[in-house]
Amino acid sequence: MTTQAKVKPSFEAIAWRAMRYSGILLIPLAWFHVYLQDVIVGVHAIDIDYVALRLDMVAWVVYDMALLAFAFAHGMYGLRQVSFEFIHGERARRNVSLLILGLWLVVSLIGAVALIGGARPELISH
Amino acid sequence: MASSVSPIKTTAAGYVGYQGREGHYAFLLHRLTGLGTLLFLLIHILDTSTVYFFPALYEHAIALYRSTPFMLGEIGLVFAVVYHGVNGLRIAVTDLWMPKRWAIQTQRKAVWTTLVISVILWAPAALWMLYNMLLHNHGINILPFIGTH
Numbered sequence: 626m627t628t629q630a631k632v633k634p635s636f637e638a639i640a641w642r643a644m645r646y647s648g649i650l651l652i653p654l655a656w657f658h659v660y661l662q663d664v665i666v667g668v669h670a671i672d673i674d675y676v677a678l679r680l681d682m683v684a685w686v687v688y689d690m691a692l693l694a695f696a697f698a699h700g701m702y703g704l705r706q707v708s709f710e711f712i713h714g715e716r717a718r719r720n721v722s723l724l725i726l727g728l729w730l731v732v733s734l735i736g737a738v739a740l741i742g743g744a745r746p747e748l749i750s751h
Numbered sequence: 752m753a754s755s756v757s758p759i760k761t762t763a764a765g766y767v768g769y770q771g772r773e774g775h776y777a778f779l780l781h782r783l784t785g786l787g788t789l790l791f792l793l794i795h796i797l798d799t800s801t802v803y804f805f806p807a808l809y810e811h812a813i814a815l816y817r818s819t820p821f822m823l824g825e826i827g828l829v830f831a832v833v834y835h836g837v838n839g840l841r842i843a844v845t846d847l848w849m850p851k852r853w854a855i856q857t858q859r860k861a862v863w864t865t866l867v868i869s870v871i872l873w874a875p876a877a878l879w880m881l882y883n884m885l886l887h888n889h890g891i892n893i894l895p896f897i898g899t900h
């Protein structure tokens with residue numbers, strides 16, 4: 626029998642689990658997205674009217690929002706982990722973490738605003 | 752950091768020089784596909800956001816994605832997302848529910864299994880994307896029994 630002291634899990638330990646659970650979630654979420662848009666529909670059939678049609682449906686906005694939240698957070702946290710293998714100083718690690726956090730927040734916000742706002746093909750003057 | 756050894760050089764040398772066979776190659780490929788997909792995702796979030804912020808720019812972005820070099824990149828991207836997912840599932844399931852299976856012999860086989868599954872899932876998609884690329888960009892139909900659509 627092993628006895629384990631109960632300690633409050635650290636941020637790194639929670640993130641370690643989150644990487645694994647979010648990864649499992651991303652299999653249906655990311656694969657379906659990529660196969661649908663890039664393989665079945667294909668880039669030659671995608672234009673702004675197609676995007677507008679899609680983002681008029683609440684279900685797709687919710688789906689894309691989940692993808693944006695989980696895939697980008699998973700990837701940016703992974704980037705932090707990789708960078709920590711090259712950067713060992715405490716201050717440097719803090720700076721890199723803040724940089725990645727900032728980039729993640731800004732790009733996520735841009736993506737979220739666009740998803741909620743939807744496509745605006747009516748603004749294109751021909 | 753008081754060390755005189757550069758951690759960047761040490762880490763990079765370890766990636767290249769470590770002779771860990773299957774497990775090491777899977778680690779490198781997982782990392783490469785993860786970072787590659789992330790780079791694509793970052794660009795993709797920003798270019799898709801133009802539909803709201805600068806709608807006139809979107810058609811330029813999509814024209815770029817339709818070009819042959821980009822379509823070849825997309826075929827590679829599909830492999831990256833598929834392989835990273837299959838291999839990530841191996842890591843997640845073993846870590847969370849069967850850590851006893853972290854034995855080198857077991858994992859050597861599992862690494863090959865992930866590669867085979869990835870290629871099986873990727874190949875039909877790759878063929879279809881190649882068909883579309885050659886048809887739309889070069890007027891070549893490599894699947895004549897399907898016709899043009």
Ligand code: HEM
Nearest residue numbers: 648649651652700703704782785786788789836839840842
């Ligand atoms: C398709 C489903 C996915 C699964 C099952 C998955 C699984 C995983 C797992 C388990 C790890 C942790 C490795 C570790 O901590 O040792 C990881 C790392 C990572 N993932 Fe994913 N992931 C998926 C999708 C994605 C996507 C869409 C991206 C891109 C945005 C991504 C980017 C990364 C990066 C950059 C890392 C860090 C690489 C490393 O530690 O070597 N992943 N993934």
